[in-house]
Amino acid sequence: MNKKLLNEMNDQINKEFYSGYLYLAMAAHFEAQNLGGFAKWMELQAQEELEHGMKFYSFLNDLGEKVDLKAIDQPQTEFGAPKEVFEQVLEHEKFVTGRIHLLFEMAVSEKEYAAQVFLQWFVNEQVEEEKNATEILESLNLAGDSANFLFMLDKTLGERKAD
């Protein structure tokens, strides 16, 4: 595989694992706030991110390319209200979408066909990721300062099942 693309793919393993770490930190924050449903949703999201990282890991191994694991940054430990947390989630997912698009563009320009097909799954996944974050953010905007609404949303988010 083209060396620059390989390097970015290895970086992406790191970024997906970091996403998992960030969302786990958010889950812990929600646990501390007694928002168990929000916490459960975030925990499952964290697991999903580790699966994303593993997809890149397996893809590189399948091609016989060298996996290069880098240090994972420490996520922040303090977070704001649920609305601010989900604003941050959406912003982070937009960043990840930008990364996936960059990888895809590189795969196209370097004529890396297997990588293009592999990355297509992630292009679609990012549409889903941004949609989910946007929907929850819209619900939180509707909730305003209503504790009842927040309680109901917590219950709904707690019903999320692992894919």
Ligand code: FEO
């Ligand atoms: Fe791995 Fe949330 O994108």
